Amino acid sequence: MSTPDPTLESIAEPSSDLSALGGTIPIAPEGFRSGFATIVGRPNVGKSTLLNGLVGQKVAIVSPTAQTTRNRLQGILTLPTAQIILVDTPGIHKPHHALGEVLVKNAQNALNSADVALMVVDGSVAAGRGDEFVARWVEAAGVPAIVGINKADLQTDEALDEGYRAIAADHGWGIAKFSATTGEGIEELLSQIVSRLDPGPYYYPPDLVTDRPERFVMGELIREQILLHTREEVPHSVAISVERVDESDPKLTRIQAAIHVERDSQKGILIGKGGSMLKLIGTAARQQIQRLIDGKVHLELFVNVRPNWRQSRSRLQEFGYRVEE
Numbered sequence: 001m002s003t004p005d006p007t008l009e010s011i012a013e014p015s016s017d018l019s020a021l022g023g024t025i026p027i028a029p030e031g032f033r034s035g036f037a038t039i040v041g042r043p044n045v046g047k048s049t050l051l052n053g054l055v056g057q058k059v060a061i062v063s064p065t066a067q068t069t070r071n072r073l074q075g076i077l078t079l080p081t082a083q084i085i086l087v088d089t090p091g092i093h094k095p096h097h098a099l100g101e102v103l104v105k106n107a108q109n110a111l112n113s114a115d116v117a118l119m120v121v122d123g124s125v126a127a128g129r130g131d132e133f134v135a136r137w138v139e140a141a142g143v144p145a146i147v148g149i150n151k152a153d154l155q156t157d158e159a160l161d162e163g164y165r166a167i168a169a170d171h172g173w174g175i176a177k178f179s180a181t182t183g184e185g186i187e188e189l190l191s192q193i194v195s196r197l198d199p200g201p202y203y204y205p206p207d208l209v210t211d212r213p214e215r216f217v218m219g220e221l222i223r224e225q226i227l228l229h230t231r232e233e234v235p236h237s238v239a240i241s242v243e244r245v246d247e248s249d250p251k252l253t254r255i256q257a258a259i260h261v262e263r264d265s266q267k268g269i270l271i272g273k274g275g276s277m278l279k280l281i282g283t284a285a286r287q288q289i290q291r292l293i294d295g296k297v298h299l300e301l302f303v304n305v306r307p308n309w310r311q312s313r314s315r316l317q318e319f320g321y322r323v324e325e
């Protein structure tokens with residue numbers, strides 16, 4: 001299903017209008033390699049943390065709540081000899097609602113258009129059925145793959161690697177072990193990714209780190225603070241739309257954003273006693289956005305109730321979740 005709404009997610013292909021992104025695209029030197037490396041895995045294994053670590057900037061939000069990532073998102077890493085377009089995806093899980101179905105479907109589509117698949121797993125726990133489920137999708141995509149054992153810093157017993165090494169060996173995939181938070185093992189992972197790419201051009205200007213518009217990242221930074229400050233059903237029921245970004249005052253950017261929830265009770269939790277929770281979320285999100293745009297921000301948040309938006313395909317589109325068929 002296609003729609004002209006510019007707030008909808010862009011697909012995992014180079015943008016046709018690169019002038020909108022700024023910067024120029026150099027001619028690739030002899031022997032230059034490039035391509036799409038799609039990061040897949042179960043929820044919460046550290047895919048987005050790894051993406052941020054690789055591009056050296058927070059382009060994807062991270063939280064201890066499973067299903068943090070909802071949109072396919074590209075981080076761009078340009079090295080002297082290669083350009084890797086890293087595609088972060090939502091954790092692959094058994095979907096319980098239309099939103100979940102869209103997330104899993106989009107992750108699978110990103111895998112099918114990959115040049116290399118990076119299957120991230122959590123090395124601090126043993127391999128399980130969820131990992132085998134993901135491995136079947138990687139196998140079906142038929143692309144070169146690497147099993148990336150993450151959270152090496154948390155691992156207490158090396159024997160936990162065995163199940164993951166078996167998955168890699170069974171399919172003839174590469175294996176790398178690293179910690180996305182400490183950076184240990186990341187260089188080796190990178191060289192494994194580059195070695196699986198074909199010769200190719202620059203797809204994006206070398207200084208660009210994400211294909212996402214700033215407005216999208218702003219909405220995600222607000223959602224991240226909600227994930228960090230609320231519990232249970234609230235995080236999963238929230239969608240953000242950034243309604244207005246006013247840059248007319250060069251000293252202060254004014255932003256208005258709506259937080260959509262499914263029930264009055266969730267609205268009550270988000271606002272908190274005397275507005276205290278909304279204030280806490282707003283202050284923390286404002287600081288994150290100030291870091292993003294490197295300038296002062298005035299952030300205004302309001303909360304809307306949209307019953308069952310996660311079940312509604314038209315609402316999913318309205319809130320920027322691309323519904324791929």
Ligand SMILES: Nc1nc2c(ncn2[C@@H]2O[C@H](COP(=O)(O)OP(=O)(O)OP(=O)(O)O)[C@@H](O)[C@H]2O)c(=O)[nH]1
Pocket residue numbers: 041042043044045046047048049050061062063064065066067068069070089090091092150151152153154178179180181182
């Ligand atoms: N100790 C440790 N924690 C990590 C590492 N990588 C990620 N984490 C933590 O694991 C949690 C999940 O990280 P995310 O990057 O959001 O995981 P994800 O796979 O993108 O999750 P979804 O988007 O929900 O699928 C966060 O609390 C991270 O801080 C690591 O290498 N070491």
Ligand SMILES: [Mg+2]
Pocket residue numbers: 047048049060061062068069089090091
């Ligand atoms: Mg994520």
